[in-house]
Amino acid sequence: MAELQKEFMDFKTFNFHSSIAAGIEAAGYQTPTPIQRKAIPAILKGQDIMGLAQTGTGKTAAFVLPILERLADGGRGFVRALVVAPTRELAEQINDNICTLGQKTGLRSISIYGGVNINAQIARLARGVEIIVACPGRLLDHLKQQTVSLSRLEVLVLDEADHMFDMGFFPDIKRIMQQLPARRQNLLFSATMPREILHLAREVLHQPVTIQIGITAPADTVTHAIYPVAHHLKTRLLLELLKNTNTESVLIFTRTKHRAKRIGEQLAKKGFKAASIQGNLSQNRRREALNGFRDGTYQILVATDIAARGIDVSGVSHVINYDIPNTPDAYIHRIGRTGRAASTGEAFTLVTDDDINLVRGIERVLGARIKSKVLDDFDYDIPAPKNNQEFARPPRKPVPRYKSIHKQKKTGPKPPGSTSSAETKSARPQQRPAGSKSAARSKPRSGGGSFRPRRSR
Ligand code: AMP
Numbered sequence: 001m002a003e004l005q006k007e008f009m010d011f012k013t014f015n016f017h018s019s020i021a022a023g024i025e026a027a028g029y030q031t032p033t034p035i036q037r038k039a040i041p042a043i044l045k046g047q048d049i050m051g052l053a054q055t056g057t058g059k060t061a062a063f064v065l066p067i068l069e070r071l072a073d074g075g076r077g078f079v080r081a082l083v084v085a086p087t088r089e090l091a092e093q094i095n096d097n098i099c100t101l102g103q104k105t106g107l108r109s110i111s112i113y114g115g116v117n118i119n120a121q122i123a124r125l126a127r128g129v130e131i132i133v134a135c136p137g138r139l140l141d142h143l144k145q146q147t148v149s150l151s152r153l154e155v156l157v158l159d160e161a162d163h164m165f166d167m168g169f170f171p172d173i174k175r176i177m178q179q180l181p182a183r184r185q186n187l188l189f190s191a192t193m194p195r196e197i198l199h200l201a202r203e204v205l206h207q208p209v210t211i212q213i214g215i216t217a218p219a220d221t222v223t224h225a226i227y228p229v230a231h232h233l234k235t236r237l238l239l240e241l242l243k244n245t246n247t248e249s250v251l252i253f254t255r256t257k258h259r260a261k262r263i264g265e266q267l268a269k270k271g272f273k274a275a276s277i278q279g280n281l282s283q284n285r286r287r288e289a290l291n292g293f294r295d296g297t298y299q300i301l302v303a304t305d306i307a308a309r310g311i312d313v314s315g316v317s318h319v320i321n322y323d324i325p326n327t328p329d330a331y332i333h334r335i336g337r338t339g340r341a342a343s344t345g346e347a348f349t350l351v352t353d354d355d356i357n358l359v360r361g362i363e364r365v366l367g368a369r370i371k372s373k374v375l376d377d378f379d380y381d382i383p384a385p386k387n388n389q390e391f392a393r394p395p396r397k398p399v400p401r402y403k404s405i406h407k408q409k410k411t412g413p414k415p416p417g418s419t420s421s422a423e424t425k426s427a428r429p430q431q432r433p434a435g436s437k438s439a440a441r442s443k444p445r446s447g448g449g450s451f452r453p454r455r456s457r
Contacts, residue, residue, distance in 0.1 A: 010031065011024050011029065011030075011031070011032055014040050014069075016069055017069055017072045017073075017105070018104075019102075019104035019105045019106075020065060020068050020069055020072065020101065020102070020104075022103075022104040023068070023101035023102055023103055023104055024065070024101065026100060026101075026103060026104075027061070027097075027101055029061065032058075033057060033058030033061075034058075035051065035053045035057045035058055035059050035062045035213045036058050036061060036065070038211045038213075039051060039059075039063065039066075040062060040066050042209045042211070043062075043063060043067070043185070043187065044066045044069060046070075047185075047208070048186045048187065048188075048205040048206050048207060048208040049186075049188065049189075049205075049208055049209055049210075049211060050188055050201050050205055050209070050210045051063075051187065051190070051210075051211045051213075052189075052190060052191070052193060052210070052211065053189060053191065053213040057213050059159075059189055059213075060093070060097045061097060061101060063083075063157050063159075063187050063189070064094070064097050064101050065101060067081050067131070067155050067157075068098070068102045070154065070155065070185075071105070071107055071130055071154075072105050072107070076106075076107075076108075076128070076130060077128040077130075078128070078130070078152050079129060079130065079131070079150055079152065080130045080153065080154045080155070081130065081132070081154060081155040081157070082131075082132050082133075082134065082153055082155070082156050082157070082180075083131070083133040083134070083157040084134055084135075084136055084139070084156070084158050084164070084173060084176065085133060085134070085159045085160060085164075086135065086159075086160050086164045086166075086167050086169060087135065087163070087306075088111075088113040088114075088283055088286075090159065090160060091133045091135055092113075092287075094111070094133045094159065095109055095110070098131055098133065102131075107131060108128065108129040108130055108131070109130070109132070110124050110125065110129045110131070110132055110133070111132075111134070112132055112133070112135070112138050112139055112142065113134065113135040113137075113138050114135060114137050114138040114141075116283050118138070121147075122142070122147045136164070136172035136173055136176060137169075139172075139176060140172055140175055143175075150176075150181075151179070151180075151181060152181065153180050153181055153184055154184055154185065155184060155186075155187065156180060156184055156185070156186050157187045157189070158173065158186075158187070158188045158189070158200075158204065159189050160189065160190065161188055161189065161190040161197050161200060161201075162190045162191055162192045162193075162194065163191075165196050173200075177204070186204050186205050186206065186208075188200070188201055188205060221344045221345060222338055222344070222345045222346065222347055223344070223345075223347070224347045224366065224371065225346070225348050225349070225370065225371050225372070226348075226350075226359060226370050226372050226373070227241065227349070227351065227374070228351050228352070228372060229350050230384065231352050232382075232385065233382060234350050235263065235266060236378070236382070237350060237378060238252070238263070238320065238350065239266075239267075240375050240378050241320065241348060241375065242267070242300070244375065245318065247299070247317050248299070248315065248316075248317035248318075249293065249296070249301075249316050249317055249318075250300045250301070250316070250317065250318040250320060251293075251303065251308070251313065251316050251320070251334075251337050251338070252302040252319075252321075253302075253303060253304070253305065253308065253319070253320070253321050253322060253323065253334050254302060254303075255326075256304065256323075257278035257279050257280055258278075259323070260277070260278040260303055260304050261278055261302075263322060264276025264302040267300055272299065272300050273297065273298050274298060274299070274300035274301070275292055275293065275298040275300070275301055275302070276301070276302040276303065277289045277290060277301065277302075277303045277304075278303065278304050279304070279306060290313075293313060294313055301313075305325065305330060308334075313337060316337045316338045316345065317346065318338060318346050318347070319334055319335055319338045319345065319346075320347075320348045320349075321334065321349040321350065322350055323350070324349050324350075324351055324355045324358050324359065324362075325358075326358065327361070328361045328364070329365075331349075331362045331365075332365065335347045349370070
């Protein structure tokens with residue numbers, strides 16, 4: 001049995017074309033991940049797939065490898081496979097994966113998304129490609145301008161379908177599907193399965209095989225810690241943490257775009273090799289920041305969840321949650337960036353009194369209390385400045401909280417770092433006004449105990 005399992009763990013079991021085996025070797029993959037073991041045989045048989053899995057499971061190669069196998073033989077010069085993805089970063093990442101794994105196949109692949117000049121894409125398409133990885137909007141532009149034809153498509157992949165739904169792409173996807181031949185293989189991947197995705201799956205997939213890879217708790221190689229701190233001292237504490245910790249590369253997560261940008265700038269000003277990525281950056285600036293982080297030009301990358309979604313950066317030694325994520329899933333997802341393979345990683349989360357329930361939720365998923373830590377020489381008693389812009393709100397009447405949130409959504413002026421787009425949709429708008437009594441707090445208690453909320457005096 002053990003022998004059999006070992007045999008099955010090898011990519012050789014799939015009997016890939018030698019050009020694809022060469023790509024697997026070039027990528028450095030030794031054994032298939034669970035989703036690859038389950039999905040590859042079914043996709044190779046030509047079956048439709050409903051894959052419940054998120055980024056980090058190896059799902060891209062799970063569909064890319066069998067697609068390359070299918071396309072290795074057969075016609076060239078027309079689009080045979082289309083992968084639709086919600087974000088430019090994910091589209092680029094999938095395309096990179098295709099280029100690595102398919103480098104010896106001679107198949108041509110292109111990523112297509114908005115925010116960049118369309119003419120270069122038109123020129124590439126005119127030269128002929130077999131695989132397109134696209135965000136829906138720009139692909140529709142090409143279809144309208146007839147700069148691409150999908151009439152001979154053989155395989156359609158809808159990746160991160162739940163995010164595409166969240167981002168309002170379903171009408172676009174339906175329009176794209178009207179241009180596809182009826183006979184084709186369909187692969188749909190989603191991290192979650194809300195009703196809307198089930199409906200889409202019913203519409204798109206034909207007798208699908210369902211493959212589910214659950215959320216796996218972070219690797220044992222990751223050490224977790226929370227650092228209780230008042231809102232207004234977060235940045236100071238972050239700087240101290242970075243000074244006092246031996247880090248290689250650090251990914252810092254914030255809840256808002258504004259904050260990601262501001263912290264990136266502050267760290268750079270203090271002499272750290274830091275960059276930030278958030279939704280407002282141009283594609284070139286994002287790419288520059290990401291590539292710089294990957295190649296070590298930047299040691300620190302500050303990002304929002306959406307900007308970092310789907311981004312795979314290996315070798316992250318520390319993930320620091322400047323703002324705690326809104327769900328345990330998001331925590332696991334962020335933390336998944338560190339402690340990969342055999343290397344170790346640390347996950348630090350700065351927490352305020354408001355975050356107690358979120359901390360408890362994460363602990364439930366981890367199945368353990370997270371160690372609460374204090375920095376010895378850090379002054380936790382510095383009062384909040386009178387003009388604390390970061391957590392300040394514009395003056396307003398003292399109305400019940402639910403009303404003020406409602407009002408802000410509709411008409412309210414937006415304070416710095418406020419929630420304004422999909423990027424910050426789920427932010428919890430409960431920060432206290434600057435200078436409020438509760439903003440200045442006593443030094444957190446024990447360094448080793450668990451996080452206890454300290455009531456405002
Ligand atoms: P994904 O979930 O597709 O974003 O993949 C996450 C990361 O795992 C990427 O860096 C892949 O290159 C890597 N990966 C995918 N499959 C394997 C494998 N079989 N062995 C090692 N790494 C892999």
